[in-house]
Amino acid sequence: MMQHLPILQIIVPLLGAPLAALLRGRDLAWGLALLLTGVAFLISVVLFGQQKIAGEALIYELGGWPAPIGIVYVIDAASALVLPVVSGIAFVATIAARRLVEAEIDARDHALFYAAWLLTIAGMLGQVTTGDAFNIFVFLEISSLSAYALVAMGAGRDRRALPAAFNYLILGTVGATFYVIGLGLLYMLTGTLNLMDLSERLADVESTRAVFTALAFIALGLFLKMALFPLHFWLVPAYAHAPSAVSALMAATATKVSVYVLIRLIFGVFGIEFPGLADAVGLLILTLGIAGAFVGTLAAILETDLKKLFAQSSIAQLGYMAIGIGAMSATGLAAAFIHLFNHALMKGALFLAIGAIAAQAGRASMHTIEGAGRQIPITMTAILVGGLALIGVPLTAGFISKLYLIRALLEQDFWMLAGLTFISSALALAYVWKIIEAAWLKERPEDAPVLTESPVQYVPAWLMVVATIGFGIFSAPLVEAAYAAANVFIGGTR
């Protein structure tokens, strides 16, 4: 069975979805989802180990058809690093989902909710695993379509989920269409869809106008999907009005998978030597990244709704990942992978903790958490640590991210950019301080509803918090894995 793990990674949640849709009865669908995401997490960890021991890419041929003809699934250092992030977050979010979904979603819709939940996870895992460019599009659509449905399910409680889901649907579809238009051009030029084959054959048609057009379409489509400034407007309402469990799952994983696909396409297919890629495209991504970091942070400072606040901060954090990609170096890519990993943990922790509050109080705003630091100390501390990690305080995972990001920029002598990155990170202190002030320095208003907490609510969030601190202190394995992932795309030494 061991050689089948790359495909089992995807079909376990994928085939779980139709089963979950058929299950009736209390918590059965949730139990199935928990079991299957747990199995998927286990598989991804084993795959990570297998890949590390093998030292080369594990290749699985679907239907026994070899590479350029058939679809192959490729587990290399990069996908082996991203798979545990997605499946691990999915597992922890599923643990937390039971309470959140019970509070926010009509009992008759639970089966369909978990079906869509498993589908979106399967789609994300598929995008990471596959070595076929069109297969990426198929999985992109699987994960996005079910994500639109999940966001829209927030409408039972918050009607603004409907326009949010609709905007997300329109923009997400535009993004996916741009990607597939670019892909169509590449297919027309080379006659292949296999990523490795594509990168070899592109050398023959490198400086034609059609290839540049293809690059532009693919990059733009993925910028939209990963919510890179200024294509991020769908993200904030979608995360803010979705059911809390969905906000947590998506904030921690959805955009990260698109970042991974962008890296895979830009570096894995076009390659760093592609004419104009290192300077023109790199400069564009750097500029948008740094602009996004500032715009996201400033918008987060002005926000009073906690879900929106951290959604805005996601824009900033995606900006940092873009800066890592835009540096166009091995260290930069490694920094992007490190931040992708760490940010998933931090945002997972934050949105799970906020979700626990929102599920009780109906919403989570600065007003809701006034004086809550004494009423629900454990949950609020999780939010505090998550916030500190976002700033990049030492001993948290966020510090490691920023350290390698700034190192990558200094390597290329981008002194000013390094300074700007530092300033925008420091600005994040403002919104975290706003939360500290509201939660601990203010008295709880007399008429405010009493918030409670129990292990069921805070344990999932704290799992992430502990991981955030753990990877902040013992960062060596992560850094090593991230450099290995970067070396898949850019041959370079540490």
Added chain:
Amino acid sequence: MQDDPVIRVVAKVMIPTVMLFALYVQFHGDYGPGGGFQAGVIFAAAFVLNAMIFGLNRGRHVWPANLNLLAVCAGVLLYGLTGVASMLLGENYLDYDVLGATPQAGQHIGILLVEFGVGLTVASVMVALFFTFAGRMTHNRLLDRMEAQDKDAKRGAAKQAPKKRSRT
């Protein structure tokens, strides 16, 4: 439209013919143009025609929503489990060679099963889409719940309003 004898008689002749043609497209897909997607849509068209002529309620009666959900899921599972079967028989996922006595027979069985899964899911999803949009105003949990919210909000506002007046 139920009352027009011409439409009723023509529909009664057409519906089975459409279904039969769908099955032809489905299973002849091995040798000529056709396959699960096309067949599924044609098959669903028969249900859509039935509901349009004889009314939504009778359309639902012929093919209940629960059964339809089962068909949606069964199609996907049939596809996926065909792959799992080939995996259990010792080959890669979706490698049909091992499903039959010879690789050729295996490929034949495999593609037939997989395409049938596709056809089943496509047909039932098309039917589900039609009934969801057509029956949107009568059978929608989300709309019901939102209306209930509105009523609650209005009731709440009505209760609060007199209080305010008494204060001033």
